Amino acid sequence: MCAKRGKRVILVGRYRSPFTRRVAISMRLLGISYEHRPHTAWSHLNEVRKVNPVGRVPALVLDSGESLFDSTAILDYLDQLVGSDRALVPVTEPDRHRVLQITACALGVLEKVVAALYERTMHPPEKIHQPWIDHNESQARSGLQWLAAITPSPWLGGTRLTQADITTIAMYDFTRIVNAPLIPEGRYPRLDALAAECLEVPAFSETKPVSEADQSNPFLQNISS
Numbered sequence: 001m002c003a004k005r006g007k008r009v010i011l012v013g014r015y016r017s018p019f020t021r022r023v024a025i026s027m028r029l030l031g032i033s034y035e036h037r038p039h040t041a042w043s044h045l046n047e048v049r050k051v052n053p054v055g056r057v058p059a060l061v062l063d064s065g066e067s068l069f070d071s072t073a074i075l076d077y078l079d080q081l082v083g084s085d086r087a088l089v090p091v092t093e094p095d096r097h098r099v100l101q102i103t104a105c106a107l108g109v110l111e112k113v114v115a116a117l118y119e120r121t122m123h124p125p126e127k128i129h130q131p132w133i134d135h136n137e138s139q140a141r142s143g144l145q146w147l148a149a150i151t152p153s154p155w156l157g158g159t160r161l162t163q164a165d166i167t168t169i170a171m172y173d174f175t176r177i178v179n180a181p182l183i184p185e186g187r188y189p190r191l192d193a194l195a196a197e198c199l200e201v202p203a204f205s206e207t208k209p210v211s212e213a214d215q216s217n218p219f220l221q222n223i224s225s
């Protein structure tokens with residue numbers, strides 16, 4: 001990979017995308033530098049399709065010109081690249097399945113939060129189906145409760161920071177921006193503490209999305225995000 005030969009890979013996607021952000025945090029933690037192209041499927045669809053045929057972010061363009069997508073495949077590639085000692089998903093059991101399980105739950109919550117967001121914001125008001133929003137939000141809440149019940153020691157997956165923490169906090173920060181009522185003040189103290197702990201780490205703080213009106217998604221202008 002180019003990072004090893006001194007050239008930079010290109011990460012396509014804004015940090016506002018939690019899928020992109022978890023890749024960005026991972027690369028920073030692993031010391032892999034990258035050029036950042038904060039494109040979105042809304043403002044830069046043609047460019048995004050060149051690096052991901054489905055037209056979604058993130059994508060990671062290697063110096064060979066080959067591009068990797070989606071975030072799970074990129075993270076797996078990065079872990080292979082840095083080797084088993086530094087991989088963000090441990091290679092040995094039982095740590096491996098524990099980290100994969102927590103990461104899968106956080107990703108599942110994220111998918112439910114996004115599904116509810118799109119239902120609320122992508123349709124004209126008369127076509128919004130509130131029961132579908134309720135279903136997705138209730139699934140998201142259930143996943144959040146499961147994550148919040150884990151006692152970090154001090155990290156979610158054990159004694160070191162792993163992909164479990166990265167994906168959980170990317171999900172948590174995103175949810176607080178786009179659907180704050182899902183995370184009432186003080187409801188998930190352990191996740192609040194973990195988010196605060198992570199914010200002390202530059203890889204997290206330097207990629208934290210800001211809460212502002214979305215300028216690039218034509219469907220989302222009406223939410224404060």
Ligand SMILES: N[C@@H](CCC(=O)N[C@@H](CS)C(=O)NCC(=O)O)C(=O)O
Nearest residue numbers: 017018019041056057058070071072
């Ligand atoms: N499973 C994908 C999800 C990527 C995804 O949904 N990206 C969003 C941004 S957060 C996107 O590009 N959406 C545009 C679209 O779906 O048209 C991954 O993990 O990379």
